[in-house]
Amino acid sequence: MQCFSFIKTLMILFNLLIFLCGAALLAVGIWVSIDGASFLKIFGPLSSSAMQFVNVGYFLIAAGAVVFALGFLGCYGAQTESKCALMTFFFILLLIFIAEVAAAVVALVYTTMAEHFLTLLVVPAIKKDYGSQKDFTQVWNTTMTELKCCGFTNYTDFEDSPYVRENNAFPPFCCNNVTNTVNETCTKEKADHQKVEGCFQQLLYDIRTNAVTVGGVAAGIGGLELAAMIVSMYLYCNLQ
Numbered sequence: 001m002q003c004f005s006f007i008k009t010l011m012i013l014f015n016l017l018i019f020l021c022g023a024a025l026l027a028v029g030i031w032v033s034i035d036g037a038s039f040l041k042i043f044g045p046l047s048s049s050a051m052q053f054v055n056v057g058y059f060l061i062a063a064g065a066v067v068f069a070l071g072f073l074g075c076y077g078a079q080t081e082s083k084c085a086l087m088t089f090f091f092i093l094l095l096i097f098i099a100e101v102a103a104a105v106v107a108l109v110y111t112t113m114a115e116h117f118l119t120l121l122v123v124p125a126i127k128k129d130y131g132s133q134k135d136f137t138q139v140w141n142t143t144m145t146e147l148k149c150c151g152f153t154n155y156t157d158f159e160d161s162p163y164v165r166e167n168n169a170f171p172p173f174c175c176n177n178v179t180n181t182v183n184e185t186c187t188k189e190k191a192d193h194q195k196v197e198g199c200f201q202q203l204l205y206d207i208r209t210n211a212v213t214v215g216g217v218a219a220g221i222g223g224l225e226l227a228a229m230i231v232s233m234y235l236y237c238n239l240q
Helices: 002-034 036-051 056-080 083-109 111-129 134-147 162-167 188-194 199-209 211-238
Strands: none
Touching: 002 056, 002 211, 056 083, 056 211, 083 211, 111 134, 134 199
16 A cells, blocks of 8 residues: 555656646747747757758647646546546556557658658758748758758759749758858859758768767667656556
């Protein structure tokens, strides 16, 4: 009985923390959706490398809503000793865990397929919005500065974009190397000659370089999810 009460208390505290994290994610997601420029000014170096691939505001709102609901279910189920809430908590967490494992496998085994899929999403957005939408352009400029890359695949991603039509030149990041400064006009010939690598490949390189850290974080999250599932099942099986 004492063991049950201890685990129940841990479950409540753990899910209360998850609940608060979900609320924080929701708040940040709403902030990014409403005022993305101020978010970039504060978190630009940390957030820009991923912001061009997904709409971060909506992604954080969705993730925050799921985490918020998950924390509530776990906390409510443990506090009220509700079998229904605990089972729902378990199945939602199990689905998330399976989805994470599947995504990791796809990312590791089908990197080329993932690149092709992202290319279909990102490149049209660059051609449509780079140079005309301020926040979108700022995200890409920060990303290309931090990662020292050009476009998603290469400089051709910017062809027919508002920036190129207006300036009759490519972004200076596509021509930036030791023999060229960002103040010089980046023509198509220069960009083609210098062949600055795309941001997707550069991001992959950075991830692989920090594979131990990325793997450690992923393993830690997976371990916490497994522990939460085991605890929820323990409480469920020991309820009258």
